[in-house]
């Protein structure tokens with residue numbers, strides 16, 4: 001496993017071990033995924049069906065709600081800007097407990113009230129690539 005990919009609950013311990021800051025402002029500066037535009041961010045077999053994983057250095061939550069249906073969302077929590085650390089059956093921010101839908105990024109449980117931003121991806125040959133069209137700040 002590369003340092004840039006941390007998976008599911010294992011991502012929590014991995015992030016702590018790497019000294020990754022969990023909190024920060026969602027405003028200002030380039031979006032964390034901008035430098036990953038046009039690059040492969042994971043293999044499809046690294047994303048569990050019905051759950052997902054976190055690409056920690058790009059702050060991207062990758063999910064596979066159903067077999068072969070991949071989604072990517074900003075892993076910057078819309079509540080207070082923590083980097084979301086866990087994807088199981090929901091995208092779960094451990095800072096204050098918000099949960100988001102793995103299919104839509106919609107809020108399932110607060111305190112967050114805004115959905116996660118969906119990021120465009122392409123899937124080919126077992127690889128997930130962040131689109132060149134990923135939004136900028």
Ligand code: FES
Nearest residue numbers: 077079080093096
């Ligand atoms: S920053 Fe995510 S729930 Fe508060």
